[in-house]
Amino acid sequence: MNKHLKLVREFNETLSFPQAAHGADVHLSDMDIVMHQALLMEEGSTVLKAIKAGEMVQILAGLVNLAYTALGAIAMRGTDVTDQPVTWRHDGFVVSIMRILSEKIHNCTSGSTDDYSEVYCLCVHLTRSFINADFDKALQMIHEGKLSKPVKAPDLSECLYE
Helix, strand or coil: CCCCHHHHHHHHHHHCCCCCCCCCCCCCHHHHHHHHHHHHHHHHHHHHHHHCCHHHHHHHHHHHHHHHHHHHHHHCCCCCCCCCCCCCCEEEEEEEHHHHHHHHHHHHHHHHHHHHHHHHHHHHHHHHHHHCCCCHHHHHHHHHHHHHCCCCCHHHHHHECC
16 A cells, blocks of 8 residues: 555554555545545645745645545545556746646546656656655654644645755
8 A cells, every 4th residue: 555545544543544455446425525526725835826926835735635544535436546647847937837737637637646647756756846845754744743632734845945
């Protein structure tokens, strides 16, 4: 099982959020797809607003939270992340990031594990190639923040390599 998916499944279990048993491959209901789509769009909007502001730490947090949300849908299905190739290359234009994020989020209206995995894989890729940050460390910090009571927003600046 994907190590990041394990963390999301742990979070869901701790808060008693619904998720299928690992390996079950349950299809999401229309309302579940709508709920996850709304969450993905909200997180995607956060990423784009951070890009507009030029705040690298907020971009990092947005990408990690977007990936976490996509993993949540995969956990709900009971499937595992499927490795998906990412074709985006750093071209110097933020519009290309907006396009690919919007496209990948839109594709999740299918409710397919592959489409949620594409969002996750894209977030990992952008974190490493566009932001030059440690995705693993940032996701772990956000995960720990989500589990803490009260929820505390971690300082992800230490995850940036520059």
